Amino acid sequence: MAAVNRNMFDASVRADQIGNGSMVVVALPLNLVAHIVSYVEEPGDLARMCRTCRLFNYMALPHLYRKISLTSYGRIRYRNEQPEGWGSASPFLMGLDVLVTKPQAALVRSMTLRGEWKEHDLEEYSRVGRVPDSSMVLNISVRAALDRTVNIRSFNWDLNTKLLETVYLGLSQLSKLTSLSIRFPTSRHPRPIYVIPAMPHLRALRVTDIDPLCYPDDISILLAKSRRIRELTMHWSPRMREFQEPSVLVHDYFRQCTAEHLPMKLRKVAFYNFYARRTFDMNSAFEEDLIEDMTFISNCGAPAGTEESPYYLSFVDRTWQVAPQPNTKCSWKSIRHDTLTKEFCEFLSAVKGLQRLYFVNPPRTPSETMQSPRQTGGQLTSGQMFNGAMGTSAMASVSGLSRGESASSSPRSPSTNLSPHLQLRDSFFIPIITSNGATLRHLVLPSRWPLSTSLIARLVRACPNLEQLAMAPEVSAMESFQLLIPFLRKLTAMRILIAPGERSSGIQPMSLRANSPAPFISFSDLADLDDRLHLEKISALLADRDIHSTLRIAGLGHRGFELGEFYQIPVSDASPANGVDMEDHSRDTTDVASGHPGPVIASPLPNTISTLPNRQPFRSPNTSAPGRGSNAPKSALGKRSWEEASSPKSAAADSPYDFTMVMDSDNIYETLPSGERVVWRRRVRTASPEVLKKWEIFALDSQDMEPSFD
Structure with missing residues (x-):
């Protein structure tokens, strides 16, 4: 055994007897080979290493199957004038076949299924109330693969078709599953609505494309009974805010938490495109004093090229003005948001120990974001920056869904927009400088606020521990670098x-x-x-x-x-x-x-x-x-x-x-x-x-x- 251990950790190097006498590496310690292989990330490189020799196959095979990502395409793709999967099935189905029939399924730690799944005769199946056969076969295949991947930690469903009950039951039986991501369907064809069962070991849940009119599944049991969830991400379709449709009911998602008095003990919460009326049991769904990371992206800017119909005038958003006072024990470490209000600035003054603050800036061009099909952009108008007394909860303060003034009767102009911008800028800087400057590590400021040299100097003095900083200065970029x-x-x-x-x-x-x-x-x-x-x-x-x-x-x-x-x-x-x-x-x-x-x-x-x-x-x-010079050596790779x-x-x-x-x-x-x-x-x-x-x-x-x- 001692000899084996010595060979494992001692490199074997000797002179080349056949060549010119230079030193060549004949063998490396196995732990060093494994460490080198662990840095290879490309699946193609790992697959070629597996075909090199038995040693590399043994070392690289776990890394090749550790993270599986299968993409389905709605049409046949060609490579070098030859269809993919020629002589068999599509690469997507052949990948599932490997997981079902081969022993490598036990090596999988993460699985992602994404792309487009083609469903034939969908209109006919919807008319008679049946699930398309192709979707049922797909779910059965995925369930069979999940039963074989007993060591899986993460599962991501990003296909355009709906998950069925057979897959949900398979996921609930995976004892090591800690991360789940589900994409709900975006079509309005009738489908069965399932109650997603609890998953006791789940720690991170992400649900995207939620649309009440597209038959989403019920997640209330999953949220209430999965007591180990610490990260929750909910992404709604931007359609509701686009058309001001009050179809989202918050109570439907958290009704089991409030009915059984089981508030979620979350550390990280992220809401995207949230547009719903406030209900009085909302605060009992979370323990706000445990939240450390909050993301609220409302994407509520006016449509690109226009300044009409600001969404804050909707009666749905006005229901948040009766929210109670914020929790004084709030210990948030990170905030990421895109709507700036007076209430949010006042809320920042009450937060202590903030480490990361990201103000998500609107895109300069419509192609810079894929969050919403309407591709919002441009600067926020003065009507989108609310004013009002401090009377909102922490969730309402960050979301910006709080009390607002009535719309001004005077037309908007650059001169009238300047004053609210500057007032909010000062209100935003005061809590940064006075309350959180010493602890801030990451800071992204609004790009619509050009900072003068004096403001930059105050920011640098108050935040000496910054590690990452993004801002829009008045001075030149080079001068800002030299100053900071x-x-x-x-x-x-x-x-x-x-x-x-x-x-x-x-x-x-x-x-x-x-x-x-x-x-x-x-x-x-x-x-x-x-x-x-x-x-x-x-x-x-x-x-x-x-x-x-x-x-x-x-x-x-x-x-x-x-x-x-x-x-x-x-x-x-x-x-x-x-x-x-x-x-x-x-x-x-x-x-x-x-x-x-x-x-x-x-x-x-x-x-x-x-x-x-x-x-x-x-x-x-x-x-x-x-x-x-031209004689500089090239990289070996x-x-x-x-x-x-x-x-x-x-x-x-x-x-x-x-x-x-x-x-x-x-x-x-x-x-x-x-x-x-x-x-x-x-x-x-x-x-x-x-x-x-x-x-x-x-x-x-x-x-x-x-x-x-x-």
Whole structure:
């Protein structure tokens, strides 16, 4: 046994007797092989590893079947002019067949079924009151697969057809099932309505596309009897709010909890598109003092392009104005919402110890959200910002469904909208600065509020522990970075927001002009610049190792840039154009001010966008930085290395004009012991959507469903 253990943890390396005498790895410890395999995520890579050898099959097979995701398509798909599943059935059904007939089903920990399931003769079956045979066969197959996956922890039903009772009974018998996600049907064809049974070990429940007119199943028993549920997400169809249809009855979902006096002990609650009358037994459904994470996305902005018919005038929302006082024991740690009211600002003053606050901003373009088919966007009008006395519960305060004023008879105009915006901005900032500043870690502010330098300084002084921050400043993006980062030592992600109604000024971007840079009128102009210009500027501006070492992501609007390691280049490669004195414009690396920042900054910040037209940019150097030459080694996996991803030289080669936004004042100089002067730079590359989804200030600033963060 001792020999086995020694072989497990000792690498076996010897000289190659056949080749040129170089050292090669003959065998690795099995625990090291298993650790390497655990980082492989792509199913295709795992499947190829399973076919490599017996050892890799043994190591990779559990990872290949750990998370199963099967997608059904409403039509036959072709790949290389050959139909998928040629000679057998569709990949969706063949995947279910493996789970039913093969022993690998015991390895499954998570199962997701999604896509479109085609139901033939649906109208005829609906007329005679029968379930289509294809849907019944599907549910029987899924039940058989669930009976075999005895170790499953998570099940996600995202098909466009309805779950039947046979699957619900199978789910209730899984002793290790802790997470369940159900998508209700969106068609109005008659279907049986089932009472979903209790699942004693369930801890997270998500129900989407709830529509009372589409025959959803009854979840009241599931909510009342599953006493271990700690996370609840309920997503209603936006149709009810769209047409102001009062068909949602909250009592139907929580009636068992209130009747049996079994309030849910939830830690995390999320409501999307909630539109219902308040009932007096609503407060008895939850224990509000146990809730730590609250999400309320009402998606109640006016339809895109219009400012008519604000939904808060509905009598349904007015029923929440008689809600009782909020619970003084409220200990919420995270709030995510998209409707700002005076009641919510007052509620924030009563919350202590808030760590994450996300104000979901409306999309700048209709294509930026998929939450609602009507694709709402644009700024909220002044009529959607309610005023009233503090007389709402915690749930009503966050939802914004509270007492509101009558509509003003005067027409809306930009001048009349300005005052409510500023008043609510001040009311919103006061609780952040006074009550929760010391504990805040993540903060996403409304993009419709341009912040002045003094407000930014107050925010930085009050929130020294911020790790992720998104805001819309009045000053330039570069000036905001320089103002904030030296004092936010824990900051890892920073994002400059663009107002939802802001559009490009139409001035030609700098990279397309032949002689001089164009002035920037808006942040949209800055965001429209070429990626090369952003990469060069960020690489120079965030190269201070003492200040920017913790920063990993920098963003402008919906674009993000991933920051890597620091490196040095010779001064000759970073020299400005002729006529610019390098010594006079060198960037001062000393602290801006001692202690906390204030409205008055000790040293001026030179890199404002407004001064760019008065500064002559220098051309990119003709010599490449160390590690950026054509002889730089390629990655073994065939992917771009950091040198290739952030090299301004390689990007500039394809640009018709070789301009740059980097000023000599951006550079940080250092003299090496050998006497050579060098300039510090940082590896920068454009962040992919997959990378941005891992950062909350990007992923949670959306009206879509909240993703999971591992």
